[in-house]
Amino acid sequence: MPEDDVNIIRGTCRYCGQTQIVSFSASQEEADERAAQKCDCVGATRERNRQRRVEQAGKNIDRIFGAGAAEYGQRTVGGRILDYLREAAELMAGDVCAGDIISDIRITVPDVCVAILSATSKGNVKISRRETRVRSLES
Numbered sequence: 001m002p003e004d005d006v007n008i009i010r011g012t013c014r015y016c017g018q019t020q021i022v023s024f025s026a027s028q029e030e031a032d033e034r035a036a037q038k039c040d041c042v043g044a045t046r047e048r049n050r051q052r053r054v055e056q057a058g059k060n061i062d063r064i065f066g067a068g069a070a071e072y073g074q075r076t077v078g079g080r081i082l083d084y085l086r087e088a089a090e091l092m093a094g095d096v097c098a099g100d101i102i103s104d105i106r107i108t109v110p111d112v113c114v115a116i117l118s119a120t121s122k123g124n125v126k127i128s129r130r131e132t133r134v135r136s137l138e139s
């Protein structure tokens with residue numbers, strides 16, 4: 001491949017300002033994003049950890065309220081509610097300042113369950129589902 005075809009761009013980490021050579025980048029914005037993904041600074045590492053927590057929370061939401069619920073014989077919740085739960089998890093997994101912390105969010109889905117998202121001390125988001133089933137017989 002001729003050297004002219006290689007599009008080498010320097011990307012700048014938005015957290016520390018360090019630049020890195022990022023090849024095959026389509027745009028400066030993409031190069032900056034890749035630089036942040038590769039950077040070992042505190043801010044970039046924190047953001048990667050936050051994204052990992054958000055991704056894992058999303059998977060857990062799908063397991064407990066989405067497609068995975070049916071495997072346990074539970075009803076799935078609607079797509080709009082799943083989207084809302086994912087957004088809530090992203091808010092909770094954010095790198096927040098003191099006074100801007102969400103400890104838990106509860107959403108009641110009528111006739112289905114209560115969804116509970118709670119922040120753990122490690123900064124993860126715990127996903128819980130609460131259902132109350134009562135079966136009574138009287139003679």
Ligand SMILES: [Zn+2]
Binds near residue numbers: 014016036040041043
């Ligand atoms: Zn950095």
